[in-house]
Amino acid sequence: MNLTRRKFLQSLSIGFVLATKKGWANKLPAKAIERRDLFPQGVASGDPTADTVILWTRRPPVNGNSASKLIVEVSTSPEFKKVLAGGTAHISADSDWTSRFLATDLKPNREYWYRFIDDHGFASRVGRTMTAPGKDSDTPVRFTFVCCQCPNEAAMNAYRKMIFEDEARPKDQQLNFVMHLGDFIYEVTWYAEDNPNGNRGRRIRNLYKFPQGRKVSNFHLPVSLEDYRTLYRAYLQDPDLQDARARWPFVCIWDNHEFAWAGYQSQYVAGGGYSAPAQNQKVSANQAWWEFMPAMVQQPGNPKLEHFDAPAVVDTPMEKFNEDGLSEEPNNLKAINSLKIQRVLRWGKNVDILLTDNWSFRSPDMSTDDFNVPEYPRVDAQIPFEIMNYGRHYNGGKPPETIRFNGKDIPNPTKNVHAQTYLGAPQRDWFLEQLEASTARWKIWGHGFGTMEVRSDYQNLPGELGAKWPKDVGYAVIDNRFLRDKDIIFDFIKDHKITGFCVVGGDRHAFHAGLASKALPPKKYEPLGVEFITGSISQQTLFEVLEVTMAKNHPKRVLHLIDQADGTVIPSMNVTALHGVLSTLKLKETGDMKQARAVRNHDVAPHLSLIDYGGHGYVMMTATAEQLSAEFVCIPRPLERSDRPDGGPLTYRVVHRTNLWKAGDTPKLEQEILEGNPQYCI
């Protein structure tokens, strides 16, 4: 072991198992023997700064072979000819044998290798990581962002492609990091024995069973800390995911499924009508995330921790919500504040990454089913939707007593309740402060699901097709969320003349590219940023779900799917959202996108450049001093693992670019198709 420079690692003021200055080097084993079986979840790194990065592994007892501590080595070469730094990391059952180690005193914008060696001389696989550029650096920043992966029902071919392509790039163009926007795990689990035909056409692998778990309908939900840990352990044995974590630092936030399928604060809500107060489960979900994600996050009040300090809570119904939609029930407050993941990370002068927690502080949905339009699946009627979303803040604080719907005046159920929020008021204030303080050229908001409104003009449906769309309700809302949060944030951006604002999102299982605006016509359409949403790594898209579940003779099928003579299906749902219903009907009639686009309604989606409800893959961002680009890498449905070294075929590659705009100017996006033919997505 050639320890040419003993640069030891120190702690920051955050909870990691630390090196001590003395002692560890003498205990280094003479020779390290790689034993991946003893480190079954591999290695990972995360949240790099210009001189630090968190290193992670898990070393459980395996067949009676246990370890009591780990040596960490950091080197500038994968062969570890020269060990730059090292330290000791403790492991124990308390954190499920996971270990976090903060490597410090590193050089900016550098590639490093690291490994963990146990007290028997058995080593983990070698991990690679990258520090961020220094704070005054102009160097371009490259990263991908991803979401929504489920190895229990699909393959992670997207990561294989990402690795293959990155290895082929010149060193100075390789990715700095991967941002994971959540649904890293899917806590809701279908077991093969309950679902002999798979889950909506997907083959179930039965990678794990919950030690405790709860069966609801034909699926199972986690209940305990061990149940949540079981998910992470199983997922991280996927070779493609594990290789990705060993190649790049990850920057992670959670979406919904790290805790609950649906829900808010500490309330667990799932399909099958299941809903229950779940303060204990929220704490367990937070703890398991903390244990398995290499993230620079902390438990409020506990700056130095080797283990997650789970607060004692009692599952208690939340009965009252304050004017911001927060339940002040004490167990709820303890549970949702047991881990704080909102944070800001910087990559030189070009990029600040702002990360928010979009689930722990969200308000309960107080809307009712009175305004549903069941004849038109998967959309909401715009005006009732907006009135209920804004609650008592609608119309400048003067919500109507009743809402006109299908010729009747129905009492407004949300006249006196909070607006729906996902950030909660304190986090929203924090976010705005961070945004104002950011001096990076590109202020990139890592967002669970993005802010973009998607809709269609069902009010223009002709004849029988449109006969049941209610009068005077406006557009059909396909996706729009948390309008008051959006208003406050976009007004702030405008008032403070913030430029270089970019939202990157996941969760929707669909690619979106476009301009970010608080509202669309006939309201004031005023783009103040750019927004990109990635398709899922592997989880089912809406197009796939509808292909499997929507009746062939459903009268509104054309708005979503167009069947072709050869048995294939066009995802007309993209066209409906991008160009409006007349374009979709023209496409059905002619089979020709050119003719379909010629009759588009320009008001439906002036902000959208691309939408793909059927694509999987990832987005690669490149930020330079002048330009931000987003390359959409779309792959076919990853039903089975590709045996190709490049992860399998590509569907299309489309890049969107924007030049840095000046305050008061409108951002513009230019689109270039690099490979493939995404004709039904643009």
Ligand SMILES: [Fe+2]
């Ligand atoms: Fe998801």
